[in-house]
Amino acid sequence: MTLKADLRHFLDEKGNELELTEQAKTVFKFLIKIVSSVSENIEQPLIDVDLKCNTRANGLSCKGDIEAAYIEIGIIEWHCDTCEAAGTISNWQGSIWDNQERTIH
Numbered sequence: 001m002t003l004k005a006d007l008r009h010f011l012d013e014k015g016n017e018l019e020l021t022e023q024a025k026t027v028f029k030f031l032i033k034i035v036s037s038v039s040e041n042i043e044q045p046l047i048d049v050d051l052k053c054n055t056r057a058n059g060l061s062c063k064g065d066i067e068a069a070y071i072e073i074g075i076i077e078w079h080c081d082t083c084e085a086a087g088t089i090s091n092w093q094g095s096i097w098d099n100q101e102r103t104i105h
């Protein structure tokens with residue numbers, strides 16, 4: 001099962017974070033960490049995100065690592081290297097977590 005996340009659902013029209021429930025906040029932090037890691041390394045086919053699978057929600061026990069990739073225009077795909085957890089993130093471009101233009105190699 002794939003978790004489809006739209007970053008806009010967490011933000012107001014100015015791009016600021018909405019008031020989120022604790023559960024949504026946990027998911028949101030997980031997603032923006034993936035967005036910033038992938039956008040920083042956008043040319044790499046697969047990016048090791050410095051995240052454990054169990055940080056995406058409270059009460060998870062999976063200690064797998066999260067890998068992510070920029071799979072098509074505007075879409076980031078992530079998955080756990082250990083369990084079946086996977087998802088996509090859309091509408092992250094242009095957000096404050098999009099590091100594409102600011103990256104200096």
Ligand SMILES: [Zn+2]
Nearest residue numbers: 053062080083
């Ligand atoms: Zn996992």
